[in-house]
Amino acid sequence: MPEPASPHLMVGDAWDVWWACTRAGLSASELGIDLRLDDGVRSTDPDPGEGPDPRQGSVVVLAECGRCIAAVRDLTRRAPNDTTDPDRWSRCGCPARWARRMREHDQARPDQDRSERTDPSAAWRLSIGVVKPGADVDAVHELLSSQFQIIAALQRMLSDRDVHRLYPEAYGPAFRRRQNDYLTSGPVHALVLVAPARLTIRQHQAAKMAVRKALGGTDDLRNYLHMADNPAEAWCDAQHLLGPTAAQLYERYGA
Numbered sequence: 572m573p574e575p576a577s578p579h580l581m582v583g584d585a586w587d588v589w590w591a592c593t594r595a596g597l598s599a600s601e602l603g604i605d606l607r608l609d610d611g612v613r614s615t616d617p618d619p620g621e622g623p624d625p626r627q628g629s630v631v632v633l634a635e636c637g638r639c640i641a642a643v644r645d646l647t648r649r650a651p652n653d654t655t656d657p658d659r660w661s662r663c664g665c666p667a668r669w670a671r672r673m674r675e676h677d678q679a680r681p682d683q684d685r686s687e688r689t690d691p692s693a694a695w696r697l698s699i700g701v702v703k704p705g706a707d708v709d710a711v712h713e714l715l716s717s718q719f720q721i722i723a724a725l726q727r728m729l730s731d732r733d734v735h736r737l738y739p740e741a742y743g744p745a746f747r748r749r750q751n752d753y754l755t756s757g758p759v760h761a762l763v764l765v766a767p768a769r770l771t772i773r774q775h776q777a778a779k780m781a782v783r784k785a786l787g788g789t790d791d792l793r794n795y796l797h798m799a800d801n802p803a804e805a806w807c808d809a810q811h812l813l814g815p816t817a818a819q820l821y822e823r824y825g826a
């Protein structure tokens with residue numbers, strides 16, 4: 572179980588919570604998240620009589636739309652396992668706007684450098700490289716070996732639910748259908764990667780992009796390799812694809 576995030580982290584959109592719960596495979600309460608409508612009570616001046624006690628490490632999410640708060644609360648009461656597109660759950664239009672903002676951010680940065688919206692000091696050792704169907708596993712193995720020790724390689728078929736957990740929302744329903752068909756069309760290879768020392772976000776991203784480039788392209792869909800862009804998502808992928816073994820690896824490598 573991960574440590575809860577910093578007390579009173581504020582997130583502007585309820586769907587970010589749904590995303591985090593889906594990726595982690597955990598409920599909001601298991602992640603220490605208390606979802607609240609933005610009623611003007613800011614984290615700097617919390618009402619001690621209401622909401623979670625910040626000393627317990629809870630995360631308060633302040634968001635604008637009551638309908639989405641209710642939808643996300645409902646969806647994250649247990650670990651999310653509904654693979655429906657988010658915009659089906661709420662008729663206010665917020666999920667589609669939220670997804671568009673995410674996509675626009677990515678498309679504005681074709682190098683997929685997302686370090687500016689994540690703690691720049693974040694660095695980690697353990698990651699999972701998922702070699703997508705049809706990609707040259709040996710070539711990926713060799714390319715990643717220059718920076719990582721590859722301590723295990725697992726072959727498996729992904730289910731629709733696996734794909735949904737890896738990519739809860741990606742470029743809209745049409746893209747998601749194509750992505751799902753592609754990622755379930757053949758086995759993937761999950762490579763368990765351990766760097767000799769903690770690598771920064773930029774170093775992890777550079778390793779991933781170097782593989783994609785060497786194998787022939789950076790197309791959004793058929794790009795050969797999935798690898799997390801931050802330590803939180805690396806943790807999610809390890810939990811997802813390795814199960815209980817992930818906890819042992821994190822203990823061993825202090826990842």
Ligand SMILES: [Zn+2]
Nearest residue numbers: 636639663665
């Ligand atoms: Zn809404």
